[in-house]
Amino acid sequence: MNGVEGVMKAVPAGERVEAIDWARVEDDLDRYGCAVIEGMLGHDECAALIEQYPRDELYRSRVVMERHGFGRGEYKYFDYPLPDVVEGLRTAVYPHLAPVANRWNEIMKIDARFPARHADFIRRCHRAGQTRPTPLILQYRAGDYNCLHQDLYGEHVFPIQLAILLSQPGRDFSGGEFVMTEQRPRMQSRAEVVPLGQGDAVVFAVHHRPVQGTRGAYRVNLRHGVSRLRSGHRHTLGVIFHDAQ
Structure with missing residues (x-):
């Protein structure tokens, strides 16, 4: 058992996820396209995930952002089997987001409609050839940033994503805010800067979401990224619910 798994078993993912005020999360998603969940992971869990970042055997690939024009920094995609803490959150959170x-x-x-259980959705992805796991850890150093983007990996895309800040702002790093933009038809883009503490999660729309207008609902386009890190090191766990081709 690795360090992350040992910490996670103290409070199972299902229990902590069930304690969240999901009605409030859903309301914030409808209003703003994102919602903050405080204390999704504890300090020890965050530290254990950061400590395991150098263990390449846990990951299927490493991406250096600057090589692809994504920004500056890097990230690693976990390989299967996922660490218990990641698999537990992915499985427990999904049923609360599928109805949204x-x-x-x-x-x-x-x-597109999504089944109630995450395992059923993953089977759908795998039948379509989307078999590579997508949860990842991102690492930033001073001067790094993540360009605004959308995480779209194939035919079957789950439209909501979860990101958890593993580092402590003000101690481990400065700058590096989570940022979203929303483009509404015939209007200028709206920016949303989401403040997070260590272990806090942000749930957010990946691509589109509906907004109610005077003539009915219409579709808005969203992108997310991370502003420039002023100092230190920043790590984030990204939980994407669909797998990739």
Whole structure:
């Protein structure tokens, strides 16, 4: 058992996830396209994930952002089997977000619907050839940043994502804020800067979400990224619910 798994078993993911005020999360997602969940992971869990970042055997690939025009910094995609803490959160959080995703798609007249259980959705991804796991850890140093983007990995894309800040602002790093932009038709983009503490999670729309207008609902386009790190080191756990091709 690795350090992350040992810490996680103290409070199972299912229990901590069930204690979240999901009605408030859903309301914030509808209003702003994102919602903050405080204390999703504890200090020891965050530290254990950071400490294991150099263990390449846990990951299927490493991406240096600057080589691809994504910004500056790097990230690693976990390989299967995922660490217990990551698999536990992915499995426990998904059922609370699937109804939101289905409601949004119905409003936006998008045909895709998502099953109640994450295992069933992953089987759908794998049948379509999307078999590579997508949870990842991102690492930034002073001067690094992540360009605004959308995480779209194939035909089957889950429209909501989870990111957890593993480092402590003010101690481990400065700058490096999570940023979202929202483009509404015939309007200028709206920016949202999301303050996070260590262990806090942000749940956010990956691509589109519906907004109610005077003539009915319409679709807005979202992107997310990270502003320039002023100093230190910043690590984030990203939990993406669909797998990649």
